[in-house]
Amino acid sequence: MLEPGSAARILRRPTAKVCLGILIVVAAAAAVGPELFPESYREPGPLQYSPPTWQHPFGTDLNGRDVLYRVLLGARISLVVGLAGAAVSLFLGTAYGLIAGYAGGKVDNLMMRLVDIMYSVPRLIFILIFINAFDGHLRDFASRMDWPWLVSYSRIVILVITLGLIEWLTMARIVRGQVLALKERPFVQAARVLGQSHTKIILRHLLPNILPIVIVYLTLTVPAVILDESFLSFLGLGIQPPQASWGSLLAEGAQSINPLKIYWWLLLFPAATMSATLLALNYLGDRLRDTLDPRR
Amino acid sequence: MLKLIVRRLPALVFVLFCVITLTFFLIRLAPGGPFDRERKIPPAIEAQLLAKYELDGPLWSQFTGYLADVARGDLRLSTKYRNRSVNEILAQTLPVTFALGGIAFLIATVGGIWLGTFAAVRRDTAADRIAMGAALLGLSIPMFVIGPLLVLVFGLWLKWLPVGGWGSPAQLILPAITLALPFAAVIARLMRTSLLEVLNQDFVRTARAKGLPDRTIVYKHALRVAILPVVTYLGPLAAHLLTGSIVVETVFNIPGAGGFFVHSILNRDGFLLGGVVIVYCALLIVFNLLVDASYALLDRRIRVDA
Numbered sequence: 362m363l364e365p366g367s368a369a370r371i372l373r374r375p376t377a378k379v380c381l382g383i384l385i386v387v388a389a390a391a392a393v394g395p396e397l398f399p400e401s402y403r404e405p406g407p408l409q410y411s412p413p414t415w416q417h418p419f420g421t422d423l424n425g426r427d428v429l430y431r432v433l434l435g436a437r438i439s440l441v442v443g444l445a446g447a448a449v450s451l452f453l454g455t456a457y458g459l460i461a462g463y464a465g466g467k468v469d470n471l472m473m474r475l476v477d478i479m480y481s482v483p484r485l486i487f488i489l490i491f492i493n494a495f496d497g498h499l500r501d502f503a504s505r506m507d508w509p510w511l512v513s514y515s516r517i518v519i520l521v522i523t524l525g526l527i528e529w530l531t532m533a534r535i536v537r538g539q540v541l542a543l544k545e546r547p548f549v550q551a552a553r554v555l556g557q558s559h560t561k562i563i564l565r566h567l568l569p570n571i572l573p574i575v576i577v578y579l580t581l582t583v584p585a586v587i588l589d590e591s592f593l594s595f596l597g598l599g600i601q602p603p604q605a606s607w608g609s610l611l612a613e614g615a616q617s618i619n620p621l622k623i624y625w626w627l628l629l630f631p632a633a634t635m636s637a638t639l640l641a642l643n644y645l646g647d648r649l650r651d652t653l654d655p656r657r
Numbered sequence: 658m659l660k661l662i663v664r665r666l667p668a669l670v671f672v673l674f675c676v677i678t679l680t681f682f683l684i685r686l687a688p689g690g691p692f693d694r695e696r697k698i699p700p701a702i703e704a705q706l707l708a709k710y711e712l713d714g715p716l717w718s719q720f721t722g723y724l725a726d727v728a729r730g731d732l733r734l735s736t737k738y739r740n741r742s743v744n745e746i747l748a749q750t751l752p753v754t755f756a757l758g759g760i761a762f763l764i765a766t767v768g769g770i771w772l773g774t775f776a777a778v779r780r781d782t783a784a785d786r787i788a789m790g791a792a793l794l795g796l797s798i799p800m801f802v803i804g805p806l807l808v809l810v811f812g813l814w815l816k817w818l819p820v821g822g823w824g825s826p827a828q829l830i831l832p833a834i835t836l837a838l839p840f841a842a843v844i845a846r847l848m849r850t851s852l853l854e855v856l857n858q859d860f861v862r863t864a865r866a867k868g869l870p871d872r873t874i875v876y877k878h879a880l881r882v883a884i885l886p887v888v889t890y891l892g893p894l895a896a897h898l899l900t901g902s903i904v905v906e907t908v909f910n911i912p913g914a915g916g917f918f919v920h921s922i923l924n925r926d927g928f929l930l931g932g933v934v935i936v937y938c939a940l941l942i943v944f945n946l947l948v949d950a951s952y953a954l955l956d957r958r959i960r961v962d963a
Binding site for chain 1: 672676679680683684686687696785792793796797798799800801804805806809813892893895896897899900903904907908919922923931934937938941942945
C-alpha cells in the first residue's frame, strides 16, 4: 500500500523534480498563457511561415498565426481531454473491477473474459466510427436544448466520453485483482459476518483500500488518453478546426515537412511540448507504481 | 489444440457478429448518406443508387441481407469508389498493410525482448537505467511524432532513406521502425520485469548451484519462462499495430488499407468500412487463438483446453 511518505520520497529524486516541474509549467502555461498574448497574436497575421524569432519564439504558420500561442491552446484541449477522459475511465474501471472481483465465480469469469476480448479488438477504430456517428446528433441535441457551450464543444465532450470508454480495461483488471485478495482478509470477512450489505462492504471497506493503486494508475491513464486523442486528431477525425489539440497541430507540422519546404518549427515545437508532457506523466506514474509494487 | 479451437469457436463467431452489427449500424447513425454531394441528386437517381447498393427497404432486411453476403465472403461494392468491390480494394491494400505490420511485429518483439533481457541481466547498472530510460521515451513519444522526425532527419537532412512511398525495401525501413518503436518499448519493460522475477526463482538458483554459465541460465532456462507475459501481450500488440498502421501509412504515403479506412468513415462508405473492420477483427481473433495455443508449447504447466 502507498505509505504517506512515499510520494514525498519519490519527489526527492532529481529526475522526478524535473518531471513535476515540466508538468507544472505546461499546465500553468496552458491555463493562463493564452490570455497573456496581445490581441494581434491571436488572429492570423501577415507574417507567413516566419522561423522562430524574438517576436514569435516558436515561429508562425501558414496563416501567420503564432505557433507558441497555438501550442498553448492545444495544450489546454489535450490536457482537459486527458484528465476528463481518465476520470471517466477511473469510474468505469473501478466499478467494473469492484463488481467482478467481489462477485467472483462465474460472474467474474464472464466479466473478465469480456475484458480480454476488448483488449484484442482494435478499440480506437470503433471509437473513430462512434465519434463520427454521434457528434452530429449531439450537436443537434445541444442546439435544440439551447446549450451554446455544448454546440461548440460537442466533439470534445464526445471524445472525453468515448476515450474514457476504451481506456478502463487495465484499471478494471488491477482493481479486480486487488479486490480478490482483499475480500479474503479478516476485516472484510468480519463485516460480512456482521451482516453488512454488499454495497456497504464495497464502499466502506474495499474502495478505500484500493484507492492508492487506482490513483497511481490514473496518472498512467492520463497520458494514454492524451495519446489516443492526438491520434484521432492527427488523422483529422478528432478535434476539428478552428479548435486545435496537439494532435492536429502535429498533423499540420507533418504536412509541412517535405523536400520542397522544411518548416521544421511547425513540427518540432508541438512535438517537443507533447513528448515532454507525456514523458513526465509516464515517469511519475511509473515511480509511484514502483512504490506500490516493489517487484516491478 | 483442436479442442481449444472447437471450444472457442462459438465465442469467436459471436464477437465477429457483434463487430459486424456495430459497424453496420454505427455508420448508419452518422449524419449524411453515402450519396450526398454538393449538388443534390434527383430523387429518382438516388432511389436507383440505393437499390443498386441494396440500401433500400427496411433497415432490418438490409442488415440480414448484408450478413448473408458477408457469410458468403462477399463484402459488397464500395459506395464511394464506384464499381469497385470491397473485396478487390482489400485484396490490393491489405498485403501492403500486412507487410508493414509483419515487419514491425518482428522488430518490436525481437528488439523488445533483446532490450528487456539486456536491462534485466544488468539490473541497477547505468546500462539498465539507460535502456529503460530509452524504453520510457519510446513509449511516450507518439508515432506521428517519431515518423515525421525520422523523415526530417534521415530523409531530408541526411538524405539516406526515401521519405515515403512503397515498393522498394529501403522505403520500408523508416515506416517499420516508426510503427515498431513504441511497442518494442512496451515489450522491453514487460520482459525486464518478468525476467527479474524469474531470475529470483528456485530453479534458477539450482542452475547456478550446478555451475551453469550465466549465458545458459538466462537464455536456456529463465528466458523460456520469462517470455510468457510477452506472449500474452502479442494479441493486444497485433491490434495496436493495425491501429498504428493507419497513422504510419498516412505519414509515409503508403497505399495500405489505413487510408481507405479513414476515408470510408468520412465518405460514409459503410461497406468499405465494414469490410476493413471485419477483416481486421477476424484476423486478430485468429491471431489471438494462435497465441493462446502457443502457451501450451512454451509452458507445459498451462493446459489451455482445460
